[in-house]
Amino acid sequence: MSIKVRIPTPLQKLTQDKEEVSAAGKTVAELVVNLEKSYPGFRERLCDEQGKLRRFINIYVNEEDIRFLKGEATPLKDGDEVSIIPAIAGG
């Protein structure tokens, strides 16, 4: 199973400057675990000390915010596209 994951600019240092990577996972939580395996440090950037998704970063599955789906338990299927979008403040 392959999920396309769009990596935001601030996290691309961890993915060797790749803005798009493939990863496996039946849920968003599993996907994050697998991303951490491939790109150590990834989980810490996404989640706080309690393991909860940081509140200035949103994860979208096919353009839908997982907070309005099933959160980290949101199921994934082959061909899904996951976007990680952090707040940016520059102006």
Place this chain on the structure above:
Amino acid sequence: MGTWGLENFTNDQIERYSRHILLSEIGGEGQGKLAQAKVLVIGAGGLGSPCAFYLVAAGVGTLGIVDFDKVELNNLQRQILHVTKDVGIPKVESAKKRLLELNPEVNVVTISEKLTSKNTLDLVRQYDVLVDGSDNFPTRYLMNDAAVLTNKPLVHGGIFRFDGQLFTILPHKGPCYRCLFAEPPPPGLVPSCQEAGILGAVAGTIGVMQATEVLKLILGIGELLTDRLLVFNALRNGFREVKIRRDPSCPICGDHPTIHSLIDYEQFCGLKTSERR
């Protein structure tokens, strides 16, 4: 406020705005709406410059512009309201000069104070539409909350390196910035443009789109980006959209709001005054 038609405009004004008036979606009536509109732009920087430039060119009646910084040489790569000889003077001063050169009929109001919980509500109440072109999280949350508390539409834009984000907040009708990002990042976790850089033209892309949202709002035409976040990346030349929803648990616009007045945003963002630029 009455409806304006072409009879309210001078021949020079009809000539100046003729390419607008030709558009059936605008016409004399729409141009009249623009002439009566009051827009407040926060920041005379990368986003505020192109946004204010186009709004003044378009003939908005009153354009307020807020900034307490002075022009620096490193601003000129993207902040197109300012030119080389402006280095060292307050940004609102050079902004006003340039905007009036473009269109002397617009009432350009400059505000060179720092926005705080004390002065923001009184300021935003004087305007119809707000534009966030600020460069820091405390001001972004401040403006969001001020927009929700005063029920004023706010066009949000943010930029970073090659990336841009944009959406329009219609308080209580659609999601607000807190619905999208409930909390700011802790200090130091997200680098600023000052630290990480910004492709100058990205500021133009997003700032001009903010102006477009404002014009659509005033004119009441087209679809606004109210339930979608527009995400731009200049390297891929791509615009994408993701859905935004109103969060029922949002502390300011949710079903049971806990924020009823402006708060201390530097504390909220984990900053003390002395740590901020």
